[in-house]
Amino acid sequence: MRAFERDRLGFLLHQRQYGDLVRFDDELYMVNSPVLAEAVLKHTNSTYAITRDLLGEEADGGSASEDLVRWMRARKLAGHGLNRTGVRAAEERLAATVVRHAESWRALGTIDAIPALEELSAHLIAEFCLGPEVGNVPALVARLQDALLPGTVSLPARWPSLRKRRLHRVGRELASEVSRLIEGRRTRQEGCSGVVADLLNAACDEGAITPRGAASIVVAILFAAHETTAAALAWLFLLLDQQPDVHSRVRDEVDGELTGRLPTASDVPRLVVTEAVVKETLRLYPPLWMLERTVEQPTELAGHPLHPGQRVAVSPFVLHRDPRHYDQPTAFRPDRWIERSTATPLPKYAFMPFGGGPRNCLGAHFAMVAMVVATATLAGRYRLSRTAGTVPVFSTRTILQPRGLAFDVATRSP
């Protein structure tokens, strides 16, 4: 544990030398191969359960199976809004939101990357789900995230509920603001976004879901979306800053394909280099660097018996740096995604930034489109260069983030 706490990622890379399934202790196993990762993630909700919910809280049993049925139904409903057709409906809006934020960054001159990109991501997803009018939602998402972090002062053991109480209070405020905005879509449906809210209103009218259920789906989506997307974009611009030749290729592609206009979701298939940069960033720095499952039913993995209560961890970070599947696994080489021939496909689950199985990322398609559009917009119209003297630190406290990263922001002519 001491070695793990000192250098979590280094420890994980080191342990894989012991095999594809490594026992840490009687409770925890680590999976180090795509085949075993698939075996675990595909059987989530039956043999295995998600160990923590989206807010990082331990699952508390009790009504868990009822909650699961409700969540899977809600997931399916909201998923219709987050699929290709839904995302295409909002295509014009994404880049306009990026420009609005980038203009305020430019006015400031320098930004602290993580908070600035989290605010941008919260707006992108909130506008997509709820429409152009997002009220207080992005600010409340930031407050909820704040409430989740352990306090700087450690509280006496008899006050364990203080943090939870604050969490629930902010969570309730956010849910009620989201409810107000979903309801508001009934009378104001102008604009090209708000896809998820419109779907949820229709489902409420059919009795498939309650208004409270509708709000909690949107809260879950907002929460799952904003920190992950922001971390990925921060890594991406850090990598581009470190590799000016790749940065130039992205700019050339954007200038050539878009000739000065803003990108839309329909442009993504033509932005081949930009998309490869996004994928390579997610390979090297998957924001969710460790996924955990708890064994629910007796089973076996790689011939090894597992019992209820034991836990299995799958690390996208480790799988993405496996030399069995990637040449020069630690190098940032976006071309590997352009050159990879169909004759040697990557094993399923060797690339899994969005997880897999029935609890995979609900917003994977939206996230890819939003990241390609944001990258093309920012690289095409602005110069983001790392502020001299700032040295980002790897944070694995929650998700994998470059904390303390700052960018100078200026405009650029395409």
Ligand code: HEM
């Ligand atoms: C770079 C951006 C993102 C990454 C890397 C990412 C990654 C992931 C991963 C790995 C999981 C599965 C966690 C597990 O198996 O334990 C997940 C779950 C989830 N993601 Fe994402 N995500 C991203 C962005 C988004 C966006 C933009 C949305 C919504 C629009 C979203 C919505 C969700 C939801 C709702 C879940 C929970 C699914 C469930 O438990 O059934 N994510 N995400």
